[in-house]
Amino acid sequence: MKLKDIYNLAIKVGIENDPRGKKKIDKILKSRNEEYSELSEKKKKDYDLENLTDPYADSGIHFGDLNKEIHTVLVGIDIDSAEVLLVKELERMGTKVDLIIAHHPIGKSLFKLSDVMDIQTEVLKNVGVPENIAEGVLKERMGEVSRAVSPANHYQTIDTAKLLNISIINVHTPADNCAWNYLSSEIEKKKPETLGEILDTINGIPEYNISSKMGVAPQIFAGDPKSHAGNIIVDFTGGTENSEKIVERMSNHGIGTIVTMHAKETHRKEAIKHYINVVIAGHIASDSLGLNIILDQLEKKGIKIIPCSGLIRHSRNI
Numbered sequence: 001m002k003l004k005d006i007y008n009l010a011i012k013v014g015i016e017n018d019p020r021g022k023k024k025i026d027k028i029l030k031s032r033n034e035e036y037s038e039l040s041e042k043k044k045k046d047y048d049l050e051n052l053t054d055p056y057a058d059s060g061i062h063f064g065d066l067n068k069e070i071h072t073v074l075v076g077i078d079i080d081s082a083e084v085l086l087v088k089e090l091e092r093m094g095t096k097v098d099l100i101i102a103h104h105p106i107g108k109s110l111f112k113l114s115d116v117m118d119i120q121t122e123v124l125k126n127v128g129v130p131e132n133i134a135e136g137v138l139k140e141r142m143g144e145v146s147r148a149v150s151p152a153n154h155y156q157t158i159d160t161a162k163l164l165n166i167s168i169i170n171v172h173t174p175a176d177n178c179a180w181n182y183l184s185s186e187i188e189k190k191k192p193e194t195l196g197e198i199l200d201t202i203n204g205i206p207e208y209n210i211s212s213k214m215g216v217a218p219q220i221f222a223g224d225p226k227s228h229a230g231n232i233i234v235d236f237t238g239g240t241e242n243s244e245k246i247v248e249r250m251s252n253h254g255i256g257t258i259v260t261m262h263a264k265e266t267h268r269k270e271a272i273k274h275y276i277n278v279v280i281a282g283h284i285a286s287d288s289l290g291l292n293i294i295l296d297q298l299e300k301k302g303i304k305i306i307p308c309s310g311l312i313r314h315s316r317n318i
Helices: 003-016 022-037 041-046 081-092 119-126 131-149 156-163 173-190 195-203 206-213 246-252 265-273 283-300
Strands: 060-063 072-076 099-102 168-170 219-222 231-235 255-260 277-280 304-308
Touching: 003 022, 003 060, 003 099, 003 168, 003 173, 003 283, 060 156, 072 081, 072 283, 081 099, 081 156, 081 304, 119 131, 119 173, 119 231, 131 246, 156 168, 173 195, 173 231, 173 283, 195 206, 195 255, 195 277, 206 283, 219 265, 246 255, 246 265, 265 277, 283 304
Parallel strands: 072 099, 072 304, 099 168, 231 255, 255 277
Antiparallel strands: 060 168, 219 277
16 A cells, blocks of 8 residues: 555545534534635645645654555654653664554644634534533633644644655544544443443453453443443544533533543542543553554555554454
8 A cells, every 4th residue: 555545545545534514524624625716826835735634633644755665653642752762662672664654643633733623512412412502602612722732842743744755644633533532332232321331341442451451441430330320422533632620511411420531530530520420441441442443444455554552453454
């Protein structure tokens, strides 16, 4: 496969698992193209053309020839200069790596992390929170996230890859969409009635089961194993966590349990205050689940995958 084909496949799988559905994403991209066509020639020169075809601003191709043939990829949750240097060490040991795939955003994908958070509006709407309320609360949080990532050294890892001539991309929300859809489907199928049954459902998924055996198991942050779950929302996608202010709105609109990758103490306190249960599935295990769904598609096309940096690789092709 060519580098561009690998990235495009990841985006395609991400869209297939997106809470908004393909029709809505097509509408978003059409709107962007219409807005672009109305820009002045001066503004068009500064416009990021990837926005016209790629709905996920927190993912991207950061360095490398788009037509480069890829046979082996190094894939990790967090990629920094150490993992880039690891490619050279693997090469010295006889294993050639053609591409690095990071999960968490780097470069402009990190700077634009807040741009994908509007997906959370759709997730909340699907479980009964009015769209206007979800949008209102989220807008403030998007500003907070944008300001928080602004001071980062966004291009440190990419600069290292360029100096060593190593191709690098990252795939964030497409993978998170896959994890969201997979776990949501499992919960819908198993219909757990208590938090203990939710933990059993999560631990029945290989990535979480492996993580548990490694000592990092799903946890209950609010509630107890016998607590009734009520209406369950899986809150996995949309860049990062929403504002704690949304918790009260969730309670008001009948949500009984939040299943999420991670949660701040402020979110936990709000959940307890408003009688909502919180189950932490696990950050790295959840990221691994989402990535694995995409990596399985690459594996089917003959791509060799080398996991690193926390990735719990489990193939569903066997």
